[in-house]
Amino acid sequence: MLGSLRGTRLAAALASALLLFATATACGSDDGSDTAGSEATESSSTAFPVTLPHKYGSTTIKSEPKRIVTVGLTDQDAVLALGKVPVGTTEWLGGYKGAIGPWATDKLGSAAAPTVLKDTGTGPQTEKIAALRPDLILAVYGGLTKEQYDTLSKFAPVVAQPKEYNDFGVPWQNQTEIIGKALGQEAKAKELVTGVEADFKKATDDNPQFTKSSAVMATPYEGTFVFGSQDPRSRLLTDLGFTLPKDLDKVIGDEFGANISKERTDLLDTDAVVWIVSDTAKDKAALRKNSLYADLTVAKEDREVFVKESSDYGNSVSFVSVLSLPYTLERLVPQLAAAVDGETSTKVTEPTS
Known part of the structure; x- marks a missing residue:
């Protein structure tokens, strides 16, 4: 799924994503860094530690993350919606600055655009991810292999895709709520989901x-x-x-x-x-x-x-x-x-x- 769709067919980008995530090294444990890459709403300290299950077991996040890297192809939107700006994002569609689409740019505020990790065809760019000193790596809407998960986990806690869905198959509601828990903002995430679900209901009612x-x-x-x-x-x-x-x-x-x-x-x-x-x-x-x-x-x-x-x-x-x-x-x-x-x-x- 990775890679820009400009000049290519959508399914080709989808297929390349599976190939990309099937060929490299990556994954999660915990290790932290300091400087914040967000102008975030503060999460309650009582929300941590939090443990999140996923395809490769579970990951514990000990304290509020401040330097978030999104390996999941659309995970940045949930992070932004919850008031934080990732320090690194993974480019998929559109070639947007910071890999942030026009529907989400207002959430940046005055923060700098994230560093964009490119699709190299060999999996997550582990060296560039490590250089960003993340204290949380999100790969919820993704297809990490176990090897990739293990590698990325050397740098920070990694939340991989949930096991109950196909790779790249997590529903947006679950994605938002998983990321909300990871950021200590479970209630806010549920509110966001409820708001968008109301948009769907109105469309269906109309x-x-x-x-x-x-x-x-x-x-x-x-x-x-x-x-x-x-x-x-x-x-x-x-x-x-x-x-x-x-x-x-x-x-x-x-x-x-x-x-x-x-x-x-x-x-x-x-x-x-x-x-x-x-x-x-x-x-x-x-x-x-x-x-x-x-x-x-x-x-x-x-x-x-x-x-x-x-x-x-x-x-x-x-x-x-x-x-x-x-x-x-x-x-x-x-x-x-x-x-x-x-x-x-x-x-x-x-x-x-």
Whole structure:
């Protein structure tokens, strides 16, 4: 998943992330540093020590962290939402300064932008991480290997991905609450989650047709790449009330997504398909050349939602964080509403900003 999506397909970035996290060294114990990289809200000293379970056991954080490095691809947003600024972030989408998207930049305040750790294709940049003198390393939305976890743990406590979900599959709610506990702000994290969940509820209440409709998220990468139920993009749809195709996970297996064969084009036969594309006009035309897809009702009735992957909106759709979601919903909900309003004359238009 690591790496900028500029000039590449989304699924290629996703696939490279799995490769990246499958090839290096990294992980967590405790060790501290002093200087704060945040203009944070203070967490209560009574919140520490706190022990957090994850895929490789558990990690104890003895005191309030002040120098936080995020290895998880979207973990910085939860940190920022809780009033702290990481000293280091990992770049994934957009090439943003500090790896902070436009939906989160106001949370920086007067603090310096974090140091950005690049995707080198060999795993977390352990030497650069060590040089930042972290007292906490977050890898919640990620796919650390055990070896990587162990290596990073030599520098600071590491909170790896939770074991109950696929790698890169933690729901944004859990991600926010795990990071809230790690920062001694469990109650604040729950408040943040409740606030965004209220945005989802309003969208569903305003669009009752969502709960009666099916949808799927896909990208035209080397054919058709479809996201499974444990991928945050698919959860974006189910959190709005949509149902996913019945056989989706059976076809994909335990990955976040997979390329489907032409014989399984029927998985796209939903009330709406959200396509993450490089170029709407070109990709739409290419899709229509596949007669199996062009014959589906969703294509014939133009009930497709196109999201340009290299735009801020496209990046937010893939980010799926406590800060990006309000930004996403403001743009995605009107598109989905137009797609499933029951009127074939309604055009699904892309947001202008």
